[in-house]
Amino acid sequence: DIQMTQSPSSLSASVGDRVTITCRASQSMSNYLSWYQQKPGKAPSLLIKAGSSVESGVPSRFSGSGSGTDFTLTISSLQPEDFGTYYCLQSYGVPYTFGQGTKVEIK
Amino acid sequence: QVQLQQWGAGLLKPSETLSLTCGVSGGSFSGFYWSWIRQSPGMGLEWIGEIDHRGVTTYNPSLQSRVFFSVDTSKSQVSLSLTSVRDTDSATYYCAKGRVLGWLLSDNWFDAWGQGVLVTVSS
Numbered sequence: 001d002i003q004m005t006q007s008p009s010s011l012s013a014s015v016g017d018r019v020t021i022t023c024r025a026s027q028s029m030s031n032y033l034s035w036y037q038q039k040p041g042k043a044p045s046l047l048i049k050a051g052s053s054v055e056s057g058v059p060s061r062f063s064g065s066g067s068g069t070d071f072t073l074t075i076s077s078l079q080p081e082d083f084g085t086y087y088c089l090q091s092y093g094v095p096y097t098f099g100q101g102t103k104v105e106i107k
Numbered sequence: 108q109v110q111l112q113q114w115g116a117g118l119l120k121p122s123e124t125l126s127l128t129c130g131v132s133g134g135s136f137s138g139f140y141w142s143w144i145r146q147s148p149g150m151g152l153e154w155i156g157e158i159d160h161r162g163v164t165t166y167n168p169s170l171q172s173r174v175f176f177s178v179d180t181s182k183s184q185v186s187l188s189l190t191s192v193r194d195t196d197s198a199t200y201y202c203a204k205g206r207v208l209g210w211l212l213s214d215n216w217f218d219a220w221g222q223g224v225l226v227t228v229s230s
Contacts, residue, residue, distance in 0.1 A: 034216035043201055043220035044152070055218060087152060091215040095167040098152035 002026050002090050006099030014107045019075040021086055021102045028068045029092030035064055035073045038101075039084045047086075048073065080106055109134030111202050111221035115187075119228050125189040129202030129221050136160055136183040140205040142217060143176070143187045147198035157205055157215075158185055165212065192228045199223045 003026040013019050023033065031051030036044035046055045048064035051071060061076045075082055083106050088099040115127035129141065137160040146152045156166035158176040166174055175188045189196060203217035 030213075032213045032215075036217075043203075043223050044217070045220070046216055046218045049216040049218070050214075089152075089154075089216070092213050094165060094212060095169065096154040096215065098154070100151050 001095055002029060002093045002097055004088055004090055004097050004099040006088060006102055008102060009100065010103040010105070012105040012107050013078050015078055015080060017078045019078050019082075019104065021073045021088075021104075023066075023071045023073075023088035023099050025069045025071070025090055025092075027093075029090055031067045032090060032092035033064075033066070033071050034089045034091065035062075036087045036089065037082075037084050038087065044087060075104075078104075078106070082106070109204055109219045111204065111219055113200070113202055113221040113224050115200075115224055115226075117225055117227060119192050119226065120230055121193050121228060122191055123228075125192050125196065125200075125226055126186065127200055127202075127224055127226075128184055128186045131183040131185075131204075134204075137180065138208050140208065140215070141178075141185045142203045142205045142215075143185075144201045144203055144217070145198040146201070146223075147195075149195070150198070153198075155187070155200075159208055192226075194228050197226060197228045199225050 005024045035048040038044040052064045085101045085103045110133045112130045140157045140159045142157040143155040158164045173190045177186045201223045202221040204219040206215040
C-alpha cells in the first residue's frame with residue numbers, strides 16, 4: 001500500500017495567515033492526489049483534485065501543488081470558516097489511502 | 108447536483124453482518140463509480156472499494172474476504188455488506204461519488220458524499 005504522511009498533524013494560525021499542509025507519499029505517484037476538508041460531524045468535502053485543480057465552488061485562497069512524492073495544500077489567507085481537519089488522498093494505487101489528517105484551528 | 112442519502116443498522120454484535128444502502132438522486136447514476144469509505148478514530152479514513160452500475164467492483168484487499176457490494180440500478184442505489192464484523196469495524200461509513208465511468212482507476216476523487224452512518228459493533 002502507498003503510505004501518505006501528512007504534516008503537521010495540527011496547527012493554530014491567525015486569520016489572514018498563509019497556511020501550508022504537506023503530504024508525502026511512500027512512492028512516486030504523478031499527480032494522483034486530492035485534498036479534502038472535514039468539519040466536525042460532517043463528511044469530507046473535496047477541495048483539490050489531480051494535485052492542483054481547484055474544485056468548482058471552492059474559494060480561490062485554496063491551492064494545491066506537487067507531483068511525484070511531495071504535495072502541498074496552501075491556504076493563502078486563512079479565514080474563520082477554514083477551521084477543520086484536512087486530508088490528502090492518493091488514487092495512484094489500490095487501495096487508495098488517506099493521510100492521517102491535519103487539524104487546523106483559528107487563533 | 109447529485110445527493111447521496113445513506114441508511115442502515117447502526118448497532119451490531121460481533122460476527123453479525125453490516126448492511127448499508129446509499130441512494131443517489133439529482134444526477135447520473137450510471138455515469139460514475141460509487142465508493143464506500145469508513146472513518147474511525149483508530150484507523151482514520153479507509154477506502155473500502157467501489158462499484159459501478161453494472162456491478163463491476165474493486166475492493167480494498169484488506170477487506171476483500173468480508174465485503175460485498177451490490178447495485179440496484181432501478182432505484183439508483185448501491186449497498187455494502189460486511190460480514191463477521193468485529194469491534195475494529197466500528198466506524199462512520201460513507202458512500203461517495205467517484206470517477207467517471209471509463210476513466211482510469213487512478214483518475215479518481217470524491218466530489219459528493221453521503222451524510223455518513225455511525226456503526227458500532229459491541230457485544
